[in-house]
Structures are given as structure tokens and as C-alpha cells.
């Protein structure tokens with residue numbers, strides 16, 4: 001089987017021929033101390049994860065294992081208890097300015113229309129209003145919301161809000177894109193449209209993507225590499241799989257190829273046990 | 286509260302008006318009946334037709350308008366200063382845990398104090414003009430807005446904040462685009478109460494010592510036991526408060542378009 005148990009930290013050798021990774025989580029541990037609770041909870045333990053420049057990596061793992069936590073660390077929103085985060089070789093202090101982050105939870109400002117939400121990042125950069133609006137309108141069209149720019153979040157469906165959030169993140173043209181289950185609220189057809197759109201955007205200028213999902217099929221269809229996390233507590237990667245399916249891909253067609261099915265079986269075999277463990281753990285908590 | 290949503294046809298609104306107007310008629314009718322037959326002494330309870338006569342004369346001669354104007358001015362100023370101050374202090378204390386910990390007992394004490402007892406002090410400090418009433422109104426409005434803003438800021442969604450920071454907001458931009466809009470939405474949600482309080486402050490202030498305003502008219506009439514004028518003043522104030530409330534409702538509707546309201550479908 002083409003899998004490596006616990007990614008061996010091939011450190012020390014100064015990054016032989018490979019370029020510096022876009023994102024490098026090295027031995028990251030995150031311990032939460034909840035006020036009131038007796039014990040602290042170690043969500044992520046000694047996790048090492050590397051995203052090469054231009055690579056599309058998906059992370060799958062049982063619910064509550066610490067996927068969002070890893071993304072928060074990558075975005076610079078959460079300081080790990082120990083371990084280091086490097087962004088293009090530089091140790092991360094404060095916010096990760098090279099990354100865009102699409103959150104799992106609702107993140108649009110309810111008092112701004114879709115268009116005003118999409119351009120808010122440009123506004124922070126001081127881009128003139130007219131230019132920002134033109135670019136915002138363009139992005140709204142790309143995510144299929146061209147006619148809905150005036151709507152407030154409460155006037156949009158869950159899927160529309162997700163698409164607006166996607167435009168809000170991508171308009172900033174980040175070199176690293178962090179995405180936390182971005183498409184799980186979409187119906188299967190819209191979802192495949194958005195996945196293809198994401199692949200288009202990604203392949204156009206090869207951004208580095210760290211993509212989190214529950215859906216193993218989605219992970220395989222999109223990625224260069226799929227990383228499987230163990231169940232919590234003390235989550236860490238337990239396996240990684242190189243997805244050598246040819247590109248460009250069409251996410252709806254590729255699911256039918258025998259190669260895809262074989263990869264799916266292989267990864268699922270590793271995941272199954274952890275998913276069960278995660279389920280039991282979440283019940284005992 | 287008669288917050289019945291009248292649909293575009295107006296038919297759904299009809300039954301409540303049809304029922305409400307007779308109630309008013311019955312109330313005024315029994316007032317008239319009871320005082321006319323001297324079951325209730327006219328000296329203490331007034332006579333409805335004389336009361337309406339006073340109101341009529343006030344509006345016909347235009348005598349009432351300067352007084353209404355003063356009361357309105359006091360209300361508006363008290364509301365503006367009170368909310369501005371409440372917003373600023375609420376933001377400051379919510380964003381600075383140390384300041385909030387230090388100020389906490391004082392805020393609680395100040396809020397627990399019956400503010401009306403301050404009126405004589407304000408009269409001494411600011412004179413009998415507009416400003417002593419404004420000051421009283423401010424002390425009433427401030428706390429409503431302050432507590433709303435404080436709570437609102439504390440409950441700003443952490444995801445919204447994180448998202449704004451990821452998109453590159455600095456501290457000032459975070460304040461302007463996340464904290465302030467969510468704080469003002471809390472100010473608006475307390476708009477009816479705080480405008481009402483500003484009005485109470487103005488009228489009570491006038492009543493306790495003034496030279497103009499509708500409260501002053503009531504005070505004057507009371508001094509000479511002219512009960513009909515007292516009632517007339519009360520009715521004018523009530524009508525005025527209702528108008529004010531309507532204006533607030535319109536402003537609120539315009540400013541909070543982004544707020545979800547239940548059942549926004551259009552009737553065919």
C-alpha cells in the first residue's frame with residue numbers, strides 16, 4: 001500500500017532540492033484550557049503537516065478531531081501551545097498575511113450587502129471604492145451571484161452565503177488558501193460546480209490550498225495529497241496519500257474512474273477505524 | 286402594544302381599529318357621564334369638553350407650539366447626547382476589560398440611583414433653561430444605551446472578528462467595520478425605550494422647575510388648580526409621545542434594513 005505511517009519528519013537536511021513549503025506546521029500541539037473544567041484538553045498533539053508551494057492538500061478526519069484548530073493555527077488566529085508554524089520559510093508571528101481563510105461558520109457581516117461583504121478586504125487595503133466595486137462585481141459573477149450583490153446575508157440561502165464568503169476570500173488573491181468545509185452546505189450540483197470553479201482558480205496561478213472536508217470523495221477529487229487525521233484527543237496525521245489522478249480534472253467524472261475507486265478504498269480503510277473512535281469519543285465527552 | 290402588522294391590503298388592520306375606537310369613545314363617554322352627573326367631582330376630574338376646548342385653543346392660537354418645540358428640543362438633545370455618551374463609554378468598557386472591572390461597581394451604583402433626585406441639582410448647575418432638562422434626560426438615556434452596547438459588543442461573533450482580521454483589518458478598521466456597526470444595531474434596538482426616556486427626562490425636568498415647555502404648562506395650571514388644563518397638557522404629551530414613537534419606528538425601519546424580519550413574503 002502506498003501509504004506512510006506517521007509522516008516521518010524528514011527535517012535537518014536543509015530542504016534538499018524541494019523549494020520551501022508554503023505552509024509548514026512543525027510538531028504543533030494545541031492544548032485548550034476550558035475555564036471551569038478540571039482537566040485541559042489537548043486537541044492536536046505533535047502534528048506535522050507541510051504544504052508545498054502550489055500544492056492542493058486536503059485534510060480529512062473524524063468530527064471534533066481538531067481540523068478547524070489546525071486551520072486557525074495556520075491563519076495565525078491561534079497560537080499553538082508548542083511547535084512552530086512557518087510560512088514560506090519564515091516563522092509565523094501574528095496573523096498570516098499570505099493566507100485567505102474561508103471559515104466553517106457563517107462569517108459574513110449581516111449589516112453589509114453581498115457586494116459590500118465581498119469588497120471589505122479591498123476596503124481595508126484602501127483600494128478606491130469604484131475599483132473595489134468593479135472587482136467585487138466580477139467576483140460575484142464568478143461565484144454565480146452576479147444578480148444578488150444588493151442582498152443582505154439574511155436574504156440569501158445558506159449556499160449563496162457560502163459562495164459570497166468564497167468570493168470575499170479569493171478577491172484578496174491570497175497565495176495560501178485555507179478552507180474549512182466550504183462546500184458542505186451546498187447541494188450536490190452546486191457543489192460540483194463550485195469545486196470545478198475552485199480547481200480552475202487554483203490551476204490558473206497555482207495557489208497553495210489547505211482544504212478541510214468531511215467528504216473523502218471531495219478530498220480525492222480535488223487534491224494532490226490527502227492527509228488523514230487520527231481521532232482526538234491528541235490528533236495528528238496518521239496517513240497521507242498522494243493522489244496521482246491526471247489533471248485537469250472534472251470532479252463529477254473523475255469519481256467514476258477505477259483509479260479513484262481504488263484510492264477511495266485504500267484511504268477509507270485507514271479512516272474507518274478513526275471515525276468510529278471519534279464517534280465513541282464524542283459521545284463520552 | 287398594538288404592533289399588529291397591517292398587510293398591504295389594510296384589511297387585516299381593520300378589525301383592531303374597529304374595536305379600538307369604540308373603546309376610546311366609551312372611556313371618554315363615561316368620563317363625561319360621571320363628571321356631568323357629579324359622581325366624580327369636576328374639581329378633581331375635569332370635564333372632557335373643557336379639556337378639548339383648552340387643547341383647541343392652544344393649537345388655534347399657536348400658543349402651544351413654542352412649548353412643544355422646547356420639549357421636543359430637550360428630548361432630541363437628551364437622546365443624542367445620552368446615546369452618544371452611552372455608545373462611547375459602552376464601546377470603551379467592553380473593549381477594555383481592566384477599565385470595565387474598575388468601573389463596574391460605579392456604573393451599577395449610578396444606575397441604581399433614582400435619577401429624578403438629580404433634577405434639583407441640575408437646575409442649580411445648569412439653570413432653569415433647556416440644559417438642566419437635557420442633563421436629566423441624558424442620565425436616563427445613557428444607561429439604557431450603555432448596557433445595550435456593552436452587551437452587544439461582548440457578544441460580537443468571534444468568527445466575524447476573526448474573518449475581518451484575516452482580511453487584513455487593523456484595530457481602527459475592526460472598530461469601524463465590526464464593533465461599531467454591531468454596537469449601533471444594539472443602540473437602535475433600544476431606540477424606542479431610549480427616546481421614551483429622553484422624553485420622560487424632558488417633561489419631568491420641566492415639571493420640577495422651568496419657564497417653558499409642556500411640563501411647565503402643566504405645572505402652571507396645577508398651581509391654580511386648573512384641572513382641565515392639566516388634563517389637556519397630559520393629552521398633548523401623550524399624543525406627542527405617540528408621534529415620536531412612530532417617527533422612531535420609521536427611522537428604525539430605514540436604518541435596519543439588514544435585519545432579518547420574520548415572514549417577509551409579499552402578499553399577492
Ligand SMILES: Nc1ncnc2c1ncn2[C@@H]1O[C@H](COP(=O)(O)OP(=O)(O)OP(=O)(O)O)[C@@H](O)[C@H]1O
Nearest residue numbers: 032033034043062063064065066067068069070232
Ligand atoms: N477554544 C476552545 N476551547 C476549548 N476546546 C476547544 C476550543 N476549540 C476547539 N476545542 C476542542 O478541540 C477539539 C477540536 O475542535 P475543532 O473545531 O478543531 O474540530 P474539527 O475537527 O474542526 O471538527 P468538525 O469536523 O466537527 O468541524 C474539539 O474537541 C473541541 O471541543
Ligand SMILES: [Mg+2]
Nearest residue numbers: 067068104180
Ligand atoms: Mg471544524
